[in-house]
Amino acid sequence: MTVSRTIYAPSREGLRDAYGAMQKIRCFEERLHAEFAAGRVPSSVHLYAGQEASAAGICAHLGAQDYLHNTHRAHGPAIARGADLIAITKEIYLRAGGLCQGKGGSPHLHDARLRLIGANGGVGSGAALACGSALAIRHRQENGVAVALLGDGACNQGVVSESFNLASVWKLPVVFAIENNGYAEATATSYAIAGDNLAARGPAFGMPSTRVDGADYFAVHEAAGVAIERARSGGGPSLVEIMAPRFYGHYEGDAQKYRAPGEVAELRRTRDCLTRLRQRMIDEYQFSTAEIDAMDAEIGVDIDRAFAEAAAAPPSDPALLMRDIYADRSGL
Amino acid sequence: MSVKSYRAAIREALEHEMQRDPDVVLIGQDLAGGAGGGGEDDAWGGPMAVTKGLVGKFGRERVLDTPVSEAASIGAAVGAAAAGLRPVAELMFCDFIGVCCDQILNQAAKYRYTFGGQDQVPLTIRTTIGAGQQLGSQHSQALYPLFSYFPGLKVVVPATAYDAKGLLATAIRDNDPVIFCEHRLLYRLREDVPDESYTIPFGEARIVEEGGDVTVVALSRMVHVAAEAVRALREDGIDCDLIDPRTTTPLDTDTIFDSVEATGRLVIVDEAGPRCGTASDIAAIVAEEMFNALRAPIRRVTPPYAPVPAAPELERSYVPDASRIIAAVRSVMER
Numbered sequence: 001m002t003v004s005r006t007i008y009a010p011s012r013e014g015l016r017d018a019y020g021a022m023q024k025i026r027c028f029e030e031r032l033h034a035e036f037a038a039g040r041v042p043s044s045v046h047l048y049a050g051q052e053a054s055a056a057g058i059c060a061h062l063g064a065q066d067y068l069h070n071t072h073r074a075h076g077p078a079i080a081r082g083a084d085l086i087a088i089t090k091e092i093y094l095r096a097g098g099l100c101q102g103k104g105g106s107p108h109l110h111d112a113r114l115r116l117i118g119a120n121g122g123v124g125s126g127a128a129l130a131c132g133s134a135l136a137i138r139h140r141q142e143n144g145v146a147v148a149l150l151g152d153g154a155c156n157q158g159v160v161s162e163s164f165n166l167a168s169v170w171k172l173p174v175v176f177a178i179e180n181n182g183y184a185e186a187t188a189t190s191y192a193i194a195g196d197n198l199a200a201r202g203p204a205f206g207m208p209s210t211r212v213d214g215a216d217y218f219a220v221h222e223a224a225g226v227a228i229e230r231a232r233s234g235g236g237p238s239l240v241e242i243m244a245p246r247f248y249g250h251y252e253g254d255a256q257k258y259r260a261p262g263e264v265a266e267l268r269r270t271r272d273c274l275t276r277l278r279q280r281m282i283d284e285y286q287f288s289t290a291e292i293d294a295m296d297a298e299i300g301v302d303i304d305r306a307f308a309e310a311a312a313a314p315p316s317d318p319a320l321l322m323r324d325i326y327a328d329r330s331g332l
Numbered sequence: 333m334s335v336k337s338y339r340a341a342i343r344e345a346l347e348h349e350m351q352r353d354p355d356v357v358l359i360g361q362d363l364a365g366g367a368g369g370g371g372e373d374d375a376w377g378g379p380m381a382v383t384k385g386l387v388g389k390f391g392r393e394r395v396l397d398t399p400v401s402e403a404a405s406i407g408a409a410v411g412a413a414a415a416g417l418r419p420v421a422e423l424m425f426c427d428f429i430g431v432c433c434d435q436i437l438n439q440a441a442k443y444r445y446t447f448g449g450q451d452q453v454p455l456t457i458r459t460t461i462g463a464g465q466q467l468g469s470q471h472s473q474a475l476y477p478l479f480s481y482f483p484g485l486k487v488v489v490p491a492t493a494y495d496a497k498g499l500l501a502t503a504i505r506d507n508d509p510v511i512f513c514e515h516r517l518l519y520r521l522r523e524d525v526p527d528e529s530y531t532i533p534f535g536e537a538r539i540v541e542e543g544g545d546v547t548v549v550a551l552s553r554m555v556h557v558a559a560e561a562v563r564a565l566r567e568d569g570i571d572c573d574l575i576d577p578r579t580t581t582p583l584d585t586d587t588i589f590d591s592v593e594a595t596g597r598l599v600i601v602d603e604a605g606p607r608c609g610t611a612s613d614i615a616a617i618v619a620e621e622m623f624n625a626l627r628a629p630i631r632r633v634t635p636p637y638a639p640v641p642a643a644p645e646l647e648r649s650y651v652p653d654a655s656r657i658i659a660a661v662r663s664v665m666e667r
């Protein structure tokens with residue numbers, strides 16, 4: 001077999017990293033799912049499993065000067081962006097040493113040093129904030145881009161349409177990456193998205209736009225690469241709609257009765273980005289099963305350690321309640 | 333020093349801060365005006381003509397005219413501030429907060445806290461407030477109490493040109509989100525204002541008058557209406573302390589407490605409404621902390637619990653005037 005010919009064909013090393021991130025996300029979330037079921041997770045969590053190729057395919061193109069605005073389905077993109085797994089886990093467990101000192105929690109995973117921006121309580125606002133990151137990047141001539149991850153449901157917020165327009169009017173280096181997982185909570189996109197085609201909204205705002213199969217890492221990697229490079233080289237904003245299945249409920253504890261019987265099993269069988277990537281790495285990039293198994297084992301160790309450390313971490317310091325409300329406290 | 337209008341003082345603060353710090357950018361509708369049209373550039377210089385001339389000095393890269401999209405543009409200002417710029421966004425009328433609440437009340441106010449103190453949001457939002465122009469219920473409100481409800485925001489309500497200039501400079505240099513509320517009826521107010529740049533610290537009230545019989549606290553344009561009442565009362569032998577807090581967050585409670593300690597009587601004059609407003613807030617704080625010093629019930633002079641009407645006769649009876657303040661002061665003197 002030959003390596004598929006794309007502008008942004010991932011390197012063997014790039015695939016290794018992408019697979020590592022995707023496998024880490026999947027294993028992390030499967031573990032979190034079990035921990036939640038056992039009653040050990042203190043807050044609400046939204047699992048990203050099934051959508052890993054989206055975060056990995058985008059983050060493969062991001063450097064230190066770039067911003068990634070996350071959604072509430074936050075663990076996957078945070079891991080793919082390289083945030084510390086132990087600090088992520090502690091944050092989800094709302095403990096001392098968490099990424100946000102336990103003040104944000106699962107949806108708000110944020111690491112300023114990595115320019116990973118935590119999600120918004122109200123979905124969709126990240127689209128506007130990303131326009132601001134992009135403005136700052138351009139102002140400082142940093143040659144960076146801002147990627148706004150958005151759910152399909154969030155795209156029905158007015159602020160998202162406003163942001164599409166603003167980004168286009170100001171020709172900002174922004175990529176709006178819509179992760180269409182078929183649902184917003186318990187409502188299917190086929191009901192809630194008029195026209196059933198979010199990618200079609202791009203051209204209406206003067207933006208190049210494309211829809212890709214989120215089960216295909218290579219497709220996401222290519223589409224994200226084109227859009228990010230366009231933004232980086234001054235070509236303005238783009239929209240990428242990534243069709244990615246959601247393997248778990250909206251949040252943990254969701255009985256998912258709104259899904260058709262057997263739907264998730266079928267998605268896992270036919271649209272699993274991770275098994276597909278693994279197969280192509282073996283078939284086309286000369287990875288051996290043993291090599292991949294060794295990576296998996298290493299990731300398993302990291303995950304065990306993150307959960308063990310989070311479980312053992314002290315609770316948040318009560319003094320934090322009144323800290324960091326303001327940066328300048330003079331007069332207060 | 334020269335005589336300047338409140339409007340010119342604000343423009344001067346913007347210009348000085350833009351000169352001082354290249355990361356200060358202006359974001360709003362028609363700040364220049366004329367974008368894309370065949371006519372004059374900077375045709376408006378802001379919907380209130382506050383930013384006139386700035387685009388000529390700093391260019392469109394720093395004076396960013398937006399589409400009519402407050403959610404996206406205020407949100408972008410928040411994102412830009414968190415990313416290290418020092419944006420000054422303009423919300424034409426505070427009444428339009430409804431379409432960008434999430435950006436201000438959730439994103440700007442809570443960004444630093446939610447993320448465990450990793451970032452700061454050095455954002456200034458200039459907005460306009462106030463009744464008196466027959467603009468009706470959705471262009472006349474004084475919504476600053478709403479902003480002060482939210483920890484994480486700072487709120488400035490300048491009553492004079494001097495204060496407007498100094499407080500805006502402080503707002504722009506401050507590392508937290510600041511809502512700067514300009515009263516539209518004050519734009520033409522003129523007084524001596526230094527030509528050079530200066531700052532006024534937040535949380536320091538201005539003692540406008542010293543009297544000793546009654547403490548009168550007033551905000552924004554109500555400072556001028558209260559000053560008129562205080563002058564009239566002085567003729568009648570009642571001497572009031574008149575205090576302008578200038579910022580509602582932080583609130584200079586010390587200056588109010590010191591005055592109430594001496595007078596034992598408090599009247600608060602506020603153009604914001606009677607429920608959940610600044611007057612109620614100050615009354616509650618003083619009642620809680622200074623109960624033993626009080627010699628009479630605290631009186632609030634505010635508009636009625638009604639929307640702002642457009643008709644001039646109705647609007648006049650909506651906004652507190654000197655006669656209502658005089659009556660309130662007299663009533664607390666009877667005790």
Ligand SMILES: Cc1ncc(C[n+]2csc(CCOP(=O)(O)OP(=O)(O)O)c2C)c(N)n1
Pocket residue numbers: 046071072073121122123150151152153154155181183184185250
């Ligand atoms: C403005 C707003 N409305 C409603 C909600 C409640 N809510 C949380 S997640 C969610 C679904 C969002 O769907 P989508 O954007 O597709 O993201 P997904 O959960 O599928 O990843 C909703 C409605 C919210 N957080 N914000």
Ligand SMILES: [Mg+2]
Pocket residue numbers: 151152153179180181182183184185
């Ligand atoms: Mg969705």
